Amino acid sequence: MTVFKISHRQITLALHILIWSALLLLPWLLRTPGESYDTITTLPAPFFLLTVLLHAGLFYSNAFFFYPRLCNKRRWWLYLLCFILLVIAGNALKATLLQTWYPEIPLYGVNARFIFAPTFFALLAGTVYRFAANRINAEKAQKEKQSEQLAMQLKFLRSQVSPHFLFNVLANLVSLARKKSDRLEPSLIMLSDLMRYMLYDSDDKKVSLEKEAGYLKSYIALQQLRFGHDVDIRVAIELPADADRYRIEPMLLIPFVENAFKHGVGWIKDPRIGIALNAQEGQLSFRVENKFNPADNGPKDASSGIGLANVKSRLLLLYPQRHRLAISQENDTFHVHLTLQLQ
Structure with a gap:
């Protein structure tokens, strides 16, 4: 026709x-x-x-x-x-x-x-x-x-790859290769999927929620590989069976996680990062929290992570009147809660 x-x-x-x-x-x-x-x-x-x-x-x-x-x-x-x-x-x-x-x-x-x-x-x-x-x-x-x-702006934000993050991941992969670890192959596959998503899939205006969540999981898994047991990383991702039909802006959630790893590790006693994602009836809820050092307000790495100000701008431009972003600090813990109406 x-x-x-x-x-x-x-x-x-x-x-x-x-x-x-x-x-x-x-x-x-x-x-x-x-x-x-x-x-x-x-x-x-x-x-x-x-x-x-x-x-x-x-x-x-x-x-x-x-x-x-x-x-x-x-x-x-x-x-x-x-x-x-x-x-x-x-x-x-x-x-x-x-x-x-x-x-x-x-x-x-x-x-x-x-x-x-x-x-x-x-x-x-x-x-x-x-x-x-x-x-x-x-x-x-x-x-x-x-x-x-x-x-x-979105193209720039999507193209941001933390050299520090990739350097540490590759260093860990080299270590796994020397040990002939069984974790090397799945780690390489996760890194490959991560790079493919960042370089190709993120060019689309919208991606499925399932694909965005998969990218998030790969990123977190590589960070777990990077830090091992030095950081308490807790992840809870629950998606509905029809998550593939919901569309979301690519690489919209990852900046909050990057920010948590940027400020939630290092010279911090018992570092802890919590990430929770769930979606019900077309509404997404995303929570990220991390411990931080209140005395350390300066940026650790100018190339790592993406500023929250840029994420707020993206949300205002892409989801006007369809999102709510709450950012707060409580004692030594930084909280982010994003609710989003999906399409």
Whole structure:
């Protein structure tokens, strides 16, 4: 089955054609049964059709030439002058044509309103149209700029790989290789899956919740390999059977876990990190907590982790009115709780 997509430009063009066609057919549409196709109100139909074409020319010349080039802060007075001159020129042309072709029709009274007023309104319509189009285009450009900035930001955030993390993981893999440990092969597979997700799968706008959770598990497993029993890492990930149908922004959850490992290990007595993820009826709940040293407020590694400020920006842009993020500190424990409406 072939699906035809209609663009905004095509819709606009069709509306313009429809409106001007309706105006051109107005004498025929307004005539009463048995009335000849020769007049509309008190004006000859041929003259009316010609003035419709004139109005179209004034409308488009104003909307696409005079207004864009002259209507600005410096030359607005020049645009106003051109507007007045166009009104005068258009009405003078109408009067000349009418007196030449139909000298018996007067140019005053009721006729004057039908002859001269539409010139002004055609130009005014061009001004309003261009002003509205500029506003719409400006808003569209702003949204596209925000989308591009978001895309660049997300691309940057997704491409962040902690050199310190990878160095330690690879060092542990080398150690496992020397010991000929059975854990080497699954560890390499986890690292491969992690890198594949970061480099390829995260290019998608949305991924399944199951895939995002799998990436999270691989990341945590490699961190467990890195720290061994030196850090108490507790993980509880519970997903519904239909988790694959829910979509989520890729690499949205990992920054909180990175932040926990960034600040929750090192010169901390009995380091502890807790991670809990569950989803029910389309709502995701994600909790991360870690012990930290209140006396150590400086960053440990400028390249490790992703700032929470960036994650907040992503959430605001990607999930407006559909998320709640609570961050708190209690004694020596840092808490993060994110609730998210999934799609």
